[in-house]
Amino acid sequence: MKARWHWILLPSLLLSLGLLLASQIAFLRGGFFRDLRLGRMGTDFTLANYERFFTDPLYLDSLVLTVRLSLTVAILTLLVGFPIAYVLARLKSRWTLVLLAGIIAASFITIVIKVLGLIIIFSSGGFLNRFLMWTGIVSSPIAIVGNPGGVVVGLMHFTMGFSILLLYSVVQTIPRSLEEAAEIHGAPRWRVFARVILPLSLPGLVVTGLIVFNLCMGAFTSAALIGGGKVFTLPVLIQQTVINQTRYGMGATISAILMLVTLAINGLSVLAMTKLDKRRSAVA
Amino acid sequence: MRKLGRRSLLAGIATGTALLAAPAIRAQTPNFAGQTLRVATFGGGWDRAVHKYAGVKLEALGAKVEYVTAPPRDNLAKLIAARGQAAPFDVVEMADLTWVDTYEAGFIQKINLDNIPNRKELLPTLADEWKVASWATQEGIVWHPERFAAAGVPGPERYRDLLHPALQRKIAIIDISQAGISQLLVGASIDEGGSQENITSGLEFVRKANPFQFWRVGAQAVTLMNSGDIMASTMHAGFAVQMRRAGLPVKFTHPKVGATKRGLSKEGWLGVVKGTPVARAAEFFINEYISYDTQFGLATERGVVPINNRARDALVNDPLLKEMFLLSEADVANMVSVDFTKFNLDDATQRWSRMITSAK
Structure with a gap:
């Protein structure tokens, strides 16, 4: 009889789902009731909060901005992180471990410290801006505070460590012999990358991209601190709605929509990957 | 038997009184053991x-x-x-x-x-x-006199003085999520003919000021002041004290509000x-x-x-x-104090968010 190993995943899946639902359901339920301030909610079921979300440009613009920023960060992080992970995975040096340890250690630094560090580095009198102006690359200091570009930098700083570690393990699963075989048969380096490395690491790239995307969809600190109160992503709006305005119902609605959009994008990505995989299997 | 001397008698009375009073004193001093x-x-x-x-x-x-x-x-x-x-x-x-x-x-x-x-x-x-x-806390404006002088901007006396063209993107303003925002909005509003209930002109001041950043943590504004990114920030006088002690030569202005008031508490x-x-x-x-x-x-x-x-x-x-x-008592009495039965933070937050997102 063929062993069904995937059943082993069932307990952890149920546990994760149970914990997620138990903690979220009570809060998300609030989205269907009218806010009476100070965390109190009406008793009549209503879709008023959802109606408001989808008719108010403040919330819709915020949703579009959040998705756009998260997508940008996911793509840029993969573009920057993959070459680093590849080099680390292929490096035959004792420095590999040191560099990996450095990345892991950097991942433990709290995001607030990372963000404040970035603000100092990118300050008008900071060494980066002074260097760029000295070289003539820019004529005035680059500001990362108070604009979406800065938030992208902050989020990349936040997610880069995880993604390099994930991609490192992905690259390690690709046998070096496959690359060598392609090279022996005369494939130039770019072709080896395009025909061997990229297809084999694609599932890992998608998973890493989705993890980074998901982290960014819910990221608050970078958007709040580097955004300088001018970049209203959904997590910033949720905090403002729940903490400042104590409108828990509306806060729950925004949270639910954020979660549903994130789940939908994840689902669609997995669906697309599955189709691609089937097509590739059929061709093979 | 030895005769009791006056000194011994007084000492005895004092000791006796102390012994009698001790339980009472112990009872008055609360004991919070285990709490x-x-x-x-x-x-x-x-x-x-x-x-x-x-x-x-x-x-x-x-x-x-x-x-x-x-x-x-x-x-x-x-x-x-x-x-x-x-x-x-x-x-x-x-x-x-x-x-x-x-x-x-x-x-x-x-x-x-x-x-x-x-x-x-x-x-x-x-x-x-x-x-x-x-x-x-006393809310107002922390500013860097050397940077103001270099930019040819006079030191601020009122919030509206921060609207000087040379200060565009050179100041930080407290974020709507922080305690202290109400004082700024009310102060700037009263200064422009508004009131505690009508803060439209205060929000307009924030929009026109076009700050470099709305700070959520005081350390953010301190960092920006230190790095030279900003020349002033709306915050409380305590930050000016901390900055000065850290060697930053800042000054603090208690803004004039309306015709007679000065400073915000x-x-x-x-x-x-x-x-x-x-x-x-x-x-x-x-x-x-x-x-x-x-x-x-x-x-x-x-x-x-x-x-x-x-x-x-x-x-x-x-x-x-x-x-x-x-x-001084007179100065403290002359400061603006926000009446929170009149100030509507919920409304202010919503209008603030719309104003900031539409300003881009």
Whole structure:
């Protein structure tokens, strides 16, 4: 009889789902009731909060901005992180471990410290801006505070460590012999990358991209601190709605929509990957 | 038998009286052995300073003091989340509107003012059966005179002076999520013909000022001032004290508001959380918090203005604090104080968000 190993995943899946639902359901339920301030909610079921979300440009613009920023960060992080992970995975040096340890250690630094560090580095009198102006690359200091570009930098700083570690393990699963075989048969380096490395690491790239995307969809600190109160992503709006305005119902609605959009994008990505995989299997 | 001398007789009477009085004195000195008091207050070292002056006094009587650190709105959120269950703390430190919300939501209980004898050193308006003031801050403008001079901008006297073209993207403004925003919005509004209820002109001031950043943590504005990214920031005078002590040559302006007022005050409040099992310890802690020692210590260490009159008077001996704070009774009385029954933070937050997103 063929062993069904995937059943082993069932307990952890149920546990994760149970914990997620138990903690979220009570809060998300609030989205269907009218806010009476100070965390109190009406008793009549209503879709008023959802109606408001989808008719108010403040919330819709915020949703579009959040998705756009998260997508940008996911793509840029993969573009920057993959070459680093590849080099680390292929490096035959004792420095590999040191560099990996450095990345892991950097991942433990709290995001607030990372963000404040970035603000100092990118300050008008900071060494980066002074260097760029000295070289003539820019004529005035680059500001990362108070604009979406800065938030992208902050989020990349936040997610880069995880993604390099994930991609490192992905690259390690690709046998070096496959690359060598392609090279022996005369494939130039770019072709080896395009025909061997990229297809084999694609599932890992998608998973890493989705993890980074998901982290960014819910990221608050970078958007709040580097955004300088001018970049209203959904997590910033949720905090403002729940903490400042104590409108828990509306806060729950925004949270639910954020979660549903994130789940939908994840689902669609997995669906697309599955189709691609089937097509590739059929061709093979 | 030896004859009893007068000195021996007096000594005997004194000893006897002391022995008889000892149980009574012991009864008056509270014993909090085995009790744990949880205090919701600010982080960033404020909790440590409070413990150093007030917490240790309670611990000397056997209690244990724990601190739950977060901004007042976050602590209010914790009380809301725990509604119907045991509260997560026994004493809560509130600021501005949070006090009104915490009271209206029914999260605090009456304080037995007989257990707060130090309230006699406060203005009568600063202590009632629901709340006792814990500190005051003086909101205004921290600015860098050298940078202002280099840019040819005169030092600010009012909020509207920050609208100088040379200051575009060169100032920081407190974020809508922070306590202290109400003072700025009300102050800027009154200055432009608005009022506590009508803050449209205050919001317009924020839009026109086009700041480099809206700061959520005071450290952000301090970092930007240090790095040279900004020339001024709306914040309280305590930050100016901290910056000056760190070697940054900043000045502080108590803005003129309207025709006669100058400066804006913000008070912190302490309340006892409803249903606490350690109410007496909570009241003891509050009494120590407003004592001369604690108030003077917090003022000199953290840059807040004491609400204890004696401690405030003592600050005039510190040249830096004297320069940064308004300390005379007349000056304090002439400051603008926000009426939170008129200021609508919910409405202000919504209008603020729309204004900022539409300004891009």
